[in-house]
Structures are given as C-alpha cells and as structure tokens.
Amino acid sequence: MFLALRDLRRMWRRFALVGLVVGLVAMLSTVLTGLADGLVRDGTSGLRALPVTHLAFAPHSEAVFSRSTIDERSLAKWTRVPGVEASPIGVSFVNAASTDGGPSIDLALLGVSPGGFLADRSDARPPAAGLPGLVLASELRDEGVKVGERYRIAGSDLTLPVLGFTFAGSYGHVPIAFTSLATWRSISYGNDARGRFSAIALRVPADVDVAAVDRAAGTETKTKTEAYDGSPGFSAETATMTLIRAFLLVISALIVGAFFTVLTVQRTRQIGLLKALGASSGYVLRDGIGQIAIVVLAATVIGAAAGAAVIGLLDGGPVPVELSIGGVLTSAALLVLTGIAGSLVAFRRITKVEPAIALGVEA
C-alpha cells in the first residue's frame, strides 16, 4: 500500500465525503444498537431481576406466560429434584384504577409464593406473606404513587392497598407489581383456581439434566435469557431494529461500492501505469481496496465513538438505552466488513484495465 497511504495523506479531501457518510452511518448504527439494547433491557428488566436461572412453562407456550398454565403436579416433580429450588409464579397484565380518582396504571402482576425464594427481598415479602396488597416497582413511586393508596383491579372485585416498593423493573415495558400467589389466583381465576399458576421459577444447578425433568414433569423449560423471547413486543422490537441495521449495512456497502467504482474509473490511467510499471493486478487491488478499507475503518471508528457518546448522553433520560461494548464493536465490525465487500464491485474493473492505456493506446 505504498501508493495508497501517500495518496490518502495528500489527497484526503477526495475521501472526505465518503468518510463522512460512512461515519454517519456508523454513528446511526451505533445509536440504534444502543436503543435496541435499551428497549430489550427495558422490556425484560423484570425477568432479568428475578433470582432464577430457568423458567418452566407448559409445553408449546414458547416462553409466553399468558399461554402457559402449570399445576402442582409438575411443580412437585421439579421440587423433588435434588439441588433444584422451584417456586410457582403467576404472571398477568392488569389495569389498576386508583380509588381516590388518581390515574389508573398498567401493571405486570407477579403472584409469588409465601416463603419462596422469589420473595427473598425484604421489601417484597409482605404480599408474599399473604397480606393482600401490592408491592410495586420503584419506578412507580417516582410517578407519584404512594404507600397506602388503594387500587381496584379491573375485571375483578378486588381492591388492593399499596404496601411498598421494591426494585422490580418491568416486563414487556409494563412496571411489575408483586402480590401473593393467592391474591394473583383470585384475580386471574376467581374462585376456580384449582392450584393453577403460569410457570415455575427455578434455580437449577449446572449438573441437572433439565430435559429429563421436563419429560417427567410435562414442562418446557427455558433459560432466563431464552425466556426473554416470550416477553411481549420482544421479537417485534428486535426484528425491527435488526431490519433497520441491516438496511444501514446495505446502504453503507452501496455507498462505498459506488464511490470506489467512480474512483476506479477516474484512476484508470493510473492503474494502467502501475501495470505498465510491472505491478500485478493483485498489487493494484491490494493498494486500492486497502485504501478504501482504511477510510471505512477510520470513519467507522470515529462514527461509532460519536454514536457511543450520543448513547451516553441519552442514558438516564426518558428513552431507554444501553451501551454494550460488544454490541457497538459487533455493529462496527459488520460495517467495516460490508464496506470492504462493497468495494469489491470494482474488482473486475481494476483487473480489466490494460497496461497499454498508459501509452494512450487501446489494447
């Protein structure tokens, strides 16, 4: 890359525009990555915060709590496995209207068993202990909800007091409320609960054969991370962001390809001269594509850093964002690779140039 480096140093203006565009694409891609990760984190923070390693669902429910119904027999099978901690959990979405005329709130209602490991945080214990009431995600306290206020659960006869707040996060972007399993059942099933709940929260040691217990218990067990897929909106959000980022990659590849094609056409005589000097097509290709690779790499690094800075500024604001180094690096690496791939469209153009044009003669 003897020529490429010197050309870059002295003729950098010609690369400014394409560098700017690739940089902006890298920045946008990084910001989108941060937003996507933020959305995912926001939609699953409740699941993430649960002290579980696995969740056992009913077969074919694909980690969606509302599709899954489990009973005590399955729970008993799991409880009997040595080393495994198992606790029933009920999950449903409810709307709670304040009885003193305040605004109503949507809640992801988690019914947990008294004394179960899910209620091990001291601030989450009262509802689990059977006292009918709600322990809310602490975000709701910031929105003005107070301890002692009473909420009527839509679609049931129950009115429940706010007992306290805990770090609970949200599920499907809806703040979580803990209540006792009994209360949850009377909201979800009325008087006909028959020992049913949504899923089994599990703490499974690494050496347990999960599939074997699944067969015996008639359950479909997901790791905590796998269970994110079932959270409402998760796959749509992930798919949308993935699609946008794929478009960005394609756009970047097209821009780099178009730019490099024009550059190659402009350089036809110079390429002919290099070949007349005895340079192989490989030499000329390495020089040209290497040069583009440097431009794309530099622009991507700067753009991604700027994008990371934007995410840093948004962090803590109303928009959920997450800055994961792995995510930023992956999207930057993909951009560089597709950019270089885009430059390959000029491959044939370069190899086809005849050295004779250095003399102004067509071959």
Next chain:
Amino acid sequence: MSTSDPAGDGLGLRGIHVAVPDGPGTRTLLDAVDLDVAPGEVLVITGSSGSGKSTLLAVAGLLRRPDRGEVLVAGTPTAELSERRRTALRRERIAIVYQSANLLPALTAREQLELVGHISGERRSQARGRAAQLLEELGLAGRADQLPAKMSGGERQRVGIARALMARPTVLLADEPTASLDGALSAEVAGLLAGEARGRGLAAVIVSHDDAPLAHAERHLHLAGGALKAITTVAG
C-alpha cells in the same frame, strides 16, 4: 545492423502485425514489422500522428499483444508467455518514458522512484538509496521531496527518466519524451535520455515527433503505412 543477431540481450520484433477496427473494416497499423535493437543502441522512430508509433511501443513493451508476431526481450520469446510472466518480464526488463512524464500526482520525486522498487519487492532501504543516487545523478537532488504539481515540465520529464532507470531495465522505450518541452529544454532532455541509455548499455527506442532526439541516435527509422523505413544510419 544486427538483423542476423537474434536480439541478443536487446530487443527484437519478428513479423509484428497489428490491425485495429476502423469504421466498418480494419486498418493495418503494423504490417510484418521486424526490428532489432542492440544493447547500447539508441534508435529513433518518427512517423505522422496516427501512424502507430505508440502502438509499436506498446507491443515492444509487452503492454499489448500483437495480432501476430514475436517479441524477444533480452533473447526471451514472449508470445507464448502467460500474462503473469509477461508482467514479470515487463517489471524486470522494460522501462518506459512517457510523453509529459505520466507521474503519479500523489508521490514526490523520490517516491516515484521508490514505488518502482516497492513493486518489484526491493528492500525499502535499498530502494531508498538507489532512488537518492539516481536523483542526484540526474540533477534532481534538490527536488526529491517535490510533488509533480510543483515541478517544471523539464523536471517532471527528468524524474520520468530517473523512474525508468530505477527499474534497471534492459530495454528503454520512450514515447515522445520531449513533445511537451520547448527548444533548448527539449534538446537537453533528449540528450540526457540517449546518454543514460547508452551509458548503461540499454536497447533504447525513442519515438518522436520533433527532431530533438535525432542528434543523439545511432539509427533513425520512419513508420508509415505499417512499415519501418531506414532514413539514415549514423555510425555508432
């Protein structure tokens, strides 16, 4: 004359034929051209515009294959060689001086020469040393770090000659090397080119429109109607 000598270490053309498309038919630019240039010999070829002089150089310099015929470079027949081998031979044996120098705009004088070393895989330090020495010999030491845009026409062409010599060629080809220079400068550059070629024992072919190189040539051929005709033979 060296027609019976099979090119030896110089340049030989045997029955070169080139025709190019011309309207509905074709036009014969080179018609069974034979030519031998011995090491140390400087040959000047003249011809009107469009007579095929550059095409002849492109064939001799392995930049273009003829329709028929054989090019011998330092005794090596090239017609049957792969493109890769021809490229290597071009790199090792052939150098070209172009009209208006044809320098790379992004490289300084020194780097124009170092690039030749880089292409042939020469050690960096060695190429650097040879480049500095060549620039010195051609009176360009003070211009080594100048970009072509900042050089005069004469300087550019001298850098072009230095770049050609950097390749340590056997065959030196020049296509109207003085066309873009005026009067005295033209004569000076022609003299420099012929002198360096002769001094290094290169087989040199200079194509020219003007008469500047004639004073420095052993032989003078004229290209017309696809054939080379001898005009004079100066005893060398």
